[in-house]
Amino acid sequence: MDTVMDLTVYGDEELLTGASALINSLDAKLSVTNENSDIYAVNSGKTAAVSKETAELISFALSICKKTGGALEISIYPIVRAFGFTTGEYRVPAAGEVAELLQAVDYTKISLEGETVTIPENMLIDLGSVAKGFTGDKVLEYLKENGVESALINLGGNVQTLGAKPDGSAWKVAIADPSGDGGYAGAIEIANKCMITSGNYERFFEQDGKRYHHIIDPKTGYPADNGLVSVTVVGESGALCDALSTALFVMGPEAAAEFYKTGGDFEAVLIKEDGSVLVTEGLKAAFTPLGRYKDAKVTVITHD
Ligand code: ADP
Ligand code: MG
Numbered sequence: 001m002d003t004v005m006d007l008t009v010y011g012d013e014e015l016l017t018g019a020s021a022l023i024n025s026l027d028a029k030l031s032v033t034n035e036n037s038d039i040y041a042v043n044s045g046k047t048a049a050v051s052k053e054t055a056e057l058i059s060f061a062l063s064i065c066k067k068t069g070g071a072l073e074i075s076i077y078p079i080v081r082a083f084g085f086t087t088g089e090y091r092v093p094a095a096g097e098v099a100e101l102l103q104a105v106d107y108t109k110i111s112l113e114g115e116t117v118t119i120p121e122n123m124l125i126d127l128g129s130v131a132k133g134f135t136g137d138k139v140l141e142y143l144k145e146n147g148v149e150s151a152l153i154n155l156g157g158n159v160q161t162l163g164a165k166p167d168g169s170a171w172k173v174a175i176a177d178p179s180g181d182g183g184y185a186g187a188i189e190i191a192n193k194c195m196i197t198s199g200n201y202e203r204f205f206e207q208d209g210k211r212y213h214h215i216i217d218p219k220t221g222y223p224a225d226n227g228l229v230s231v232t233v234v235g236e237s238g239a240l241c242d243a244l245s246t247a248l249f250v251m252g253p254e255a256a257a258e259f260y261k262t263g264g265d266f267e268a269v270l271i272k273e274d275g276s277v278l279v280t281e282g283l284k285a286a287f288t289p290l291g292r293y294k295d296a297k298v299t300v301i302t303h304d
Contacts, residue, residue, distance in 0.1 A: 001023075001027050001031070001131060001132055001135070001155065001156060002156075003132070003155065003156030003157075004156060005023065005153070005154065005155045005156065006153070006154040007019055007020075007139075007151070007152075007153045007154075008151060008152045008153070009143060009148055009150075009151045010148065010149070010150040010151065010166050011143070011146070011147060011148040011149075011150075011151070012146070012147075015142075015143060015146055015148060018142060018146070019139050019142060019143065019153075022135075022138060022139055022142055023135055023139060023155075026053060026131070026134075026135045026138060027131075027135070029050075029051050029053060029054050030053075030054060030057065030127050030131045030134075030135075031131075032077065032086075032124075032125075032126040032127070032128065033086065038050035038051055038054040038117075039054070039125060039126065039127060042117045042119060042125060043077075043119075043124045043125060046118065046119055046120070046121060046123075047116065047117065047118040047119075048116070048117055049115055049116050050115055050116070050117055051115070052115060053134075053138070054115075054117075054127075055112060055114070055115040055117070057127055057130060057131070057134050057239065058074075058110070058112055058117060058125075058127070059112055060130070060134070060239055060243075061074050061127060061129075061130050061243060062074070062107060062110060062112065064130075064240070064243040064244070064247065065107040066107075068243075068244075068247040068250075068251070068259070070107065070218055070219075071217075071218070071246075071247040071248075071250040071251045071255075072129060072130075072243050072244075072246055072247040072250070073105060073107055073216075073218035074107055074110070074125050074126060074127060074129070074130075075104070075105050075106060075107050075109075075110065075119070075123050075124065075125050075126075076105055076126070076216050076218055077124040077125060077126035078101045078104060078105070078124050079093075079098065079101050079102070079105065079216050079221050080126065080128075080214065080216060081124075082097060082098070082101055083212060083214075083216075083223075084205075085203055085214045090205040090207075090212070092207055092212060098221035098222065099221070101221065102218075102221045103122075104120065104122040104123050104124075105123075105218055105221075106123075109123065110123070110125065129198075129242065129243060129246040130239055130242045130243045130246075131242075132155045132156055132158045132196075132238075132242055133158060133160070133194065133196055133237075133238035133239045133240070133241055133242025133243070134238060134239040134242070135155060135238075136153055136155050136158060136160035136194065136238040137160070137194075137237060137238040137239055139153055139160075140153065140160055140161075140162045140238075143162055144162060148162060149162070149163045150162060150163045150164065150165060150166050151163070152171055157176065157197060157202075158194070158195075158196040158197070158238065158241075158242060159171075159173045159190075159194065159195045159196075160193075160194040160195075160196075160238045161173075161190055161191060161192060161193060161194070162192065163191065163192055164191040164192070165191075170189035170190060170191045170286075171189070171190055171191060172187050172188075172189050173187065173188055173189075173190055173195050174186070174187045174290070175187065175188065175195075175197060175230065175232050175269060175271075176197065176199070176201075176230070177291055177292065177293070178199050178200070178201050178229040178230040178271055179201065179292075180201035183290075183291045183292070184290045184291050185230070185271055185277075185289065185290060185291060185292075185293045186269065186277070186287055186288055186289045186290050186293055187287075187288050187290055188232070188234060188269070188283060188286050188287050188288075189286045190234060190286070192236070193234055193235060193236060194234065194235060194236070194237070194238040194241045195232060195233075195234045195241070196232065196233050196234075196238065196241040196242045196245045197230060197231065197232040197233075197245055198215060198230070198231050198245035198246045198248075198249045199229060199230040199231070199249075200213040200215065200223070200224075200228075200229050200230070200249075201213070201229065201230070202214065204223075211223075215246060215249050215250060216250075217250050218250070224249055224250045224252070226251075226252030226253065227252060227253055227272050227273050227274070228248075228249055228252060228253055228256075228270055228271070228272060228273070229271050229272065229273050230249075230269075230270070230271040231245050231248045231249040231256070231268060231269075231270050231271075232245065232268060232269040232270075233245045233248065233266050233267070233268045234266065234267045234268065234269075234282075234283060235265060235266035235267065236265070240265075240266065241266060244264075244266055244268070248268060248270070253270055253272060253278060256268070256270060256278075257270075257278065257301045260280050260301050260303070261301070261302070261303055261304045262304070263303075266280075267280045267281075267282040267283040268280050268283070268301075269283060269287060271293070275292075275293070275296055275297075276296055276297040276298075276299065277289065277293060277296045277297070277298045277299070278298075278299050278300075278301055279298055279299070279300055279301070280300070280301045280302075281300055281301065281302045281303065284300050
């Protein structure tokens with residue numbers, strides 16, 4: 001998954017070895033670049049029988065693509081690649097190239113029958129927006145099955161917890177300052193929940209004074225540019241929090257607030273470019289602004 005992972009488990013140390021093996025085996029199935037992965041097989045052959053886990057995650061991702069009106073779009077990969085986010089050889093593709101690539105972007109054309117995935121000839125899919133959260137869920141399931149009652153795993157900044165801390169108190173997890181200076185914008189107390197952030201400071205480059213980051217708005221084919229700099233989603237399912245952190249980032253503050261109001265079992269903290277913060281009502285008490293956000297304007301989003 002091209003990232004750093006930390007596991008803290010209160011239990012048998014051997015479980016760390018099992019958890020690492022599980023992470024590596026899921027990565028080998030879900031990775032878009034690993035030539036032996038299920039996703040690579042789908043992208044190169046346009047139809048492939050995949051593992052049970054890959055089918056499960058594709059099915060889940062497609063349901064969220066639909067629910068978010070295509071803000072989550074697992075066939076956006078050719079555009080992510082055109083900007084160079086997969087290799088680090090960054091470039092801004094011309095409008096014509098983006099328009100052409102966009103024609104192949106349409107999750108509704110992905111077919112999943114049992115464990116066989118079929119995509120159109122010019123399409124490429126990528127589960128990068130949901131794989132870490134899904135993997136975290138599987139790791140926590142494994143630990144729980146093996147008797148662990150308290151664990152915190154951090155998969156590249158996505159924090160997922162099992163139970164509370166051994167002393168019974170909640171875990172206090174920080175949200176990175178979106179300036180990327182290593183500081184914190186806030187902290188949230190969670191137990192038995194996940195906290196997953198998508199931001200425009202994680203993977204980006206600058207050209208002619210403009211920032212190009214790795215979360216693409218499928219409507220335009222360019223990085224989402226709607227006033228948000230960071231979206232943190234808190235909930236029980238890591239896969240859902242991961243999918244929604246990406247999707248809400250694409251939607252922008254107004255549509256994200258609207259999406260929250262109309263239901264969904266998640267909570268969120270949205271940080272805007274102007275330094276203000278939106279917090280959903282379920283996190284109002286658990287969220288503490290920190291650092292340069294200490295005196296930020298915080299607006300609470302409520303369910304209707
Ligand atoms: P990160 O992996 O940095 O934690 P995300 O979970 O938000 O962040 O996933 C971003 C990744 O998802 C990108 O690197 C890209 O591969 C892919 N992606 C970009 N835009 C979209 C989108 N609109 N829908 C689905 N996946 C996307
Ligand atoms: Mg995500």
